[in-house]
Amino acid sequence: MQNISFGEPLVIALVGGLTLIAVVAVVLLVAVLRSTRGAAEMQARLELIARDQDSKSARLDQRLIDHERAISKNLDEVGRRVGVSLESSGEKTQNTMSDLRERLTKIDAAQKNIVELSSQVVGLQDILSNKQARGAFGEFQLSNLVADVLAPDAYDFEVTLGNGRRVDCLIRLPNPPGPVAIDAKFPLEGYKAMSEARDEMAIKEARRAFVAAITKHIGDISERYIIPGETAEAALMFLPSEAVYIELQSNFRKLVEDAHRARVYIVSPSTLWAALTTMRAVFRDVRLRDQAHEIQSELDKMLKDVGLLDDRVGNLQRHYDQAGEDLRQIRISNDKVAKRAGQIRELEFDEDAPTPEIAPARKHLREV
Helix, strand or coil: HHHHHHHHHHHHHHHHHHHHHHHHHHHHHHHHHHHHHHHHHHHHHHHHHHHHHHHHHHHHHHHHHHHHHHHHHHHHHHHHHHHHHHHHHHHHHHHHHHHHHHHHHHHHHHHHHHHHHHHHHHHHHHHHHCCHHHHHHHHHHHHHHHHHHHHHHHEEEEEEECCCEEEEEEECCCCCCCCCEEEEEHHHHHCCCCCCCHHHHHHHHHHHHHHHHHHHHHHHHHHHHHCCCCCCEEEEEEEHHHHHHHHHHHHCCHHHHHHHHHHHHCHHHHHHHHHHHHHHHHHHHHHHHHCCCHHCCCCHHHHHHHHHHHHHHHHHHHHHHHHHHHHHHHHHHHHHHHHHHHHHCCCCCCCCCCCCHHHHHHHHHHHC
């Protein structure tokens, strides 16, 4: 009983150990099976992933190829556009260079003209700085204006008057008003002094010198070139500078009024042109008045010719009337002749008829 009791625990332990081994084996088997199934699934998944990666790689390669083609096409288009742009830019650059050369040529010519004009301006300044040369310049401008407006027989230059004074120009207007003297003056020193003055004292001194110069010129013209019975009662002082004339009219009105009282009228190139145009109209009226008697004589002759023409037309009309009357009479005679001829044609001659019956027909013929 004790042996049996002793063996039962051993058996139980053995059975338990075997059971434990079996369970471990089962667990190991299950683990192995699970491991094998996981490996297969893993392998399948890996293959699926590999196929997916291959597909993605193929799509990526295709996209890369498409991108390369697009990039190549874009590069070709960009290259073409760059070539066209470079060609156009080259043409534009060439045209711009041609225009630039032409403009440089024009600029060079303009520069030469400027240099020449500068030399002329310097020459003009030299002329104007000399009083005698300045006077000659004013006389030259005066002669050009007068010659452009008036007929050659209406004026004379450098005329010596009865008092021995020589005037620059004499406009030979008829009386009244008579010949008008024009003298050129150019008071440039006083005007330049006023333009260049900077302080009040210099301005006053320049204005005083300018007034003195103009006053002297007015007095000389009034005394020398207004001669009763020989010239008109007024004379003209010609200023060849519009700037000096405007300065005088704007800021020296008293001086202008003094000139008017002295019967000296100050003119510039523009106002002298207007005055000369008025004088030309006066000359035209004078010529018309001088030729009025000739025009009247020609009108009388023309009226006489018209009277003769009227008489000749009347004579011609009478001739036409007489010719019409003659034609009417001829027409009447022609009708009578035709009528008598018809009556003769209607006569019937009879041998037994007495001869005296024919006598009335002959009488009618004689009447015709």
